[in-house]
Amino acid sequence: MRRIKHDLEGQLAREFTALSSALQRGLRESPRVWGSQPLGAAAMCVELEEVRRAWEDLRRAPDFARDSDQMMTSQWTLRDLTSHVASWAREFRLEVEFTLRGQEVPYEIYFDPHLGPAEWNHARVAERREQKLNDILYEIDAETRRMQELVLRASPERLLTEMKFGPVVGPERRPLFRTLAELAAGRCFHDRHHLTRIAARHDPLQHRC
């Protein structure tokens, strides 16, 4: 016992290893045979965490803020593109909040069949034009954490129930129905899409996109 008191850390490590080994021996088949499972709240949070960390790495990358006025598209600078992601991060979160309250989103975001939600996008980017790039990145971070909390709060049934969301498509203003799980996945897809473009110019991001 005196030896244990003296080397408690070593003893804990040995006990943990013994426990892990015993549990490992009891496991036979590889999880590959379980087949794919539906995306649950935790899986969505993990996906959201991956993109949150990618943005965090970007924020911490040396010289990143210096490039905020660099043109990324024919119309948008790096700051604008980041604003665009932030505005959708906020919008996704707002729509999830309505859904969790059992409400339909009480407004529409018009998607042109060819141009997408161009008008909405430009208005939201313009709103953030005076903000610093770092502040916009913090907004993405905060929105992602809030989204994670919301997803964790949702019941498994709610995650997989189709709801009408804000976007409407074309002149007939066709509504979009999605599950909350699809919305969260859409948020991650949208972030990754733009992160990939930004990563092409900033090495620290390459491994996450």
Added chain:
Amino acid sequence: MHDPCPLPSEHAVLRACTEGVVSSDEGFDRLYSLYAGPVLAWLRLRVSHAAADDLFQEVWGIFLRRWRNWQHSPAMDDPDAKPVLSFLYRTSHFVLKAFQRRERVMESLEDAANTTLEPGAIARTIDFGRCLALAKKVCSHDELEVLVAKLAGVPAREIARTFDVTEAVVDHRYRDAIARVRRRLRIETPAPRRTREGHAKN
């Protein structure tokens, strides 16, 4: 800090997959052989036997999905990086968080007298070893999270990011956990009394 990590490196598996020496499926199975035990141990130290087994499947299901789209980068070759162990750790963190949310909702809906988080129930179903069992009993939630991660060799940086704290806080929680277990060991096993001749007497 004492490095308790007794596990072989995951880098050899990642390298073999990147170089095409082993298939993606075989790589996955090797990583499973490497880390299934520690992941299940983390979970069983936190929740009941049955719940841990379910959550274990969820963690590996999420990792399998990730593994199929795994993209290796030079940053992952850093010996301290352990990208797979880190991913499994933060996945376990979210899986536990989601589970505990569900449990709280269920408890508020019904009078759940038989909660799965009751420490005695866990201790009855598995032998953790004396010091681990004491750690489970005396450490706070945050300290236990850090302790089990450190015991499995999760990098301090990853633990810090998972909990959104600094590495100094991680170190502090680890030290606190060790100190608590040490104090409890002293209480439960007093030093042997000495006879006049200087021999130990129990």
